[in-house]
Amino acid sequence: MRTLHTFFALWLQRNARRVFGEQGVGWDYRRELRSSAAPPYKAVDNVLYRLDGGRPLQQYVVVELDGREHVDKGLVEDVFRMNWVHNARFAGGKVHVLRLNPDPYERADGMRACPRLRARLARVLTVLQGIRDLSTSETSYVRVHYLFYSHERLQVFQGRCVFAGPLLSLGV
Numbered sequence: 732m733r734t735l736h737t738f739f740a741l742w743l744q745r746n747a748r749r750v751f752g753e754q755g756v757g758w759d760y761r762r763e764l765r766s767s768a769a770p771p772y773k774a775v776d777n778v779l780y781r782l783d784g785g786r787p788l789q790q791y792v793v794v795e796l797d798g799r800e801h802v803d804k805g806l807v808e809d810v811f812r813m814n815w816v817h818n819a820r821f822a823g824g825k826v827h828v829l830r831l832n833p834d835p836y837e838r839a840d841g842m843r844a845c846p847r848l849r850a851r852l853a854r855v856l857t858v859l860q861g862i863r864d865l866s867t868s869e870t871s872y873v874r875v876h877y878l879f880y881s882h883e884r885l886q887v888f889q890g891r892c893v894f895a896g897p898l899l900s901l902g903v
């Protein structure tokens with residue numbers, strides 16, 4: 732999994748320029764920001780920062796690889812981690828968290844799916860372009876976008892994230 736993380740980080744760094752422009756001109760990329768907090772709050776995989784004249788604009792895109800949909804982690808832990816990403820790590824602002832499962836998953840029709848890597852990466856670029864073009868008057872939010880997750884697991888997220896209030900909304 733570490734090799735996949737490294738590959739994806741390099742791919743994201745290269746391709747984020749295609750979506751957001753050159754680094755320092757609009758967006759900046761950082762890999763694996765670490766904090767002194769205890770797990771699961773230790774790090775985020777990849778972060779894109781919205782910049783204005785070199786200063787952060789309180790707009791972030793966090794992209795994470797979640798091997799096996801992070802089935803070993805509980806829903807409550809996931810909600811609290813997203814809350815931490817928003818409030819503690821990025822001090823509010825507009826945060827999009829793109830959670831990408833690189834493994835096979837189950838579609839809504841019950842069939843197992845395992846798109847090729849090229850198709851998955853193309854979908855990631857499409858979602859990043861959508862985030863780039865999103866215009867909203869809200870000043871602070873977290874939007875979590877799950878890509879290539881099993882339909883059943885997404886239903887659990889939709890059914891149980893209500894207690895998190897406006898912090899979580901499911902995207903693609």
